[in-house]
Amino acid sequence: MKLGTIMISLLLVALLNTYAFASNVETFGEKLTISEITNISEILAAPEQFVGKKVLVKGMVVDVCAKRGCWMYLASDKPFEKIQIKVLDGVIVFPMSARGKEALVEGEIEALKYSKEEAIAWLQHMAEEKGESFDPASVTSGMTVYRIKALGAEITE
Amino acid sequence: MNWRRWNNIIHRDLGYLCFGLTIIYVISGVAVNHIHDWNPTYKIEKVKSNIGPVLSEGRVVTDQEVRNILKKLEIGPEFKKTFQPNSVSLKIYQEGNIIDVELLTGNVVQEKAAKRPFLFQVNFLHLNHPKRLWTWFADLYAICLGILALTGLFVLQGKRGILGRGAWLTAAGFILPLFFLLFYSN
Numbered sequence: 001m002k003l004g005t006i007m008i009s010l011l012l013v014a015l016l017n018t019y020a021f022a023s024n025v026e027t028f029g030e031k032l033t034i035s036e037i038t039n040i041s042e043i044l045a046a047p048e049q050f051v052g053k054k055v056l057v058k059g060m061v062v063d064v065c066a067k068r069g070c071w072m073y074l075a076s077d078k079p080f081e082k083i084q085i086k087v088l089d090g091v092i093v094f095p096m097s098a099r100g101k102e103a104l105v106e107g108e109i110e111a112l113k114y115s116k117e118e119a120i121a122w123l124q125h126m127a128e129e130k131g132e133s134f135d136p137a138s139v140t141s142g143m144t145v146y147r148i149k150a151l152g153a154e155i156t157e
Numbered sequence: 158m159n160w161r162r163w164n165n166i167i168h169r170d171l172g173y174l175c176f177g178l179t180i181i182y183v184i185s186g187v188a189v190n191h192i193h194d195w196n197p198t199y200k201i202e203k204v205k206s207n208i209g210p211v212l213s214e215g216r217v218v219t220d221q222e223v224r225n226i227l228k229k230l231e232i233g234p235e236f237k238k239t240f241q242p243n244s245v246s247l248k249i250y251q252e253g254n255i256i257d258v259e260l261l262t263g264n265v266v267q268e269k270a271a272k273r274p275f276l277f278q279v280n281f282l283h284l285n286h287p288k289r290l291w292t293w294f295a296d297l298y299a300i301c302l303g304i305l306a307l308t309g310l311f312v313l314q315g316k317r318g319i320l321g322r323g324a325w326l327t328a329a330g331f332i333l334p335l336f337f338l339l340f341y342s343n
Binding site: 060062066067075080090093096099100101131 | 192196198199201203217237238240241242243244248250251255270284286
């Protein structure tokens with residue numbers, strides 16, 4: 001009976017703890033440590049200069065991985081641009097409800113260099129995760145994808 | 158009271174205690190196991206329509222044009238944000254609805270994502286989205302499962318116990334995952 005009381009108490013504390021911290025700012029992963037924001041447009045304009053560097057970026061969440069929450073895209077400060085934010089599956093899970101909200105993300109810029117075949121496979125995978133169709137013929141050469149390997153994030157309503 | 162009686166009491170009471178969370182993990186485990194075939198957390202509905210061309214050539218869309226699009230779709234004028242992936246496409250963000258508009262053709266896809274009742278909650282716990290104290294609680298639960306398994310070995314004595322049929326079944330429990338490990342790791 002005592003064991004049961006302890007387990008139920010722990011469950012209640014866990015639930016209370018979960019909801020006590022509920023606010024309009026959702027935090028994910030590690031605490032943000034960088035205070036200066038780097039514009040996404042600056043990164044996209046000269047991505048090679050940023051590869052391997054840790055940055056803090058800000059932008060609207062325009063898309064989220066529907067199945068695993070393992071990536072999201074942030075809109076740039078300039079029109080028609082976005083950047084992918086990637087996390088390890090399960091380490092951070094971005095909710096679909098984040099779409100349309102503002103996010104601050106801290107992470108490291110990485111470059112993924114794909115051959116044509118790898119690019120087709122990657123784009124096919126991304127299309128499948130989004131539930132969209134994909135035409136492999138639309139890929140004519142290899143590509144380099146620049147993205148942010150996220151360590152921590154804050155998403156605000 | 159001998160040790161076996163204590164063993165059986167612990168096994169029985171932990172079994173009662175762990176029942177709820179075990180069922181949650183069973184349901185969520187099966188649901189998440191098939192993540193390649195479906196989305197276990199959200200039900201996503203896509204609705205296609207056409208509202209006629211919005212622009213004659215690509216450019217940045219104004220808020221008034223966004224409101225006109227929503228009016229044509231008859232889904233209310235409120236929207237949170239917009240995003241243009243390129244000069245001829247537009248995404249409009251409403252609560253629970255994302256509207257993709259091809260500005261030159263007027264083709265529209267509305268994507269309505271709704272949390273799957275019950276599955277959203279069980280996946281939330283199983284995949285440890287709450288983090289914080291839930292992590293420790295889930296660890297405690299895992300330890301309890303370990304104790305359940307261990308005490309389960311010694312519930313019965315004799316032919317049906319761990320020295321009889323139980324030994325074979327326990328061995329099978331090790332051999333089966335080992336078989337899959339060897340089969341798929343080559």
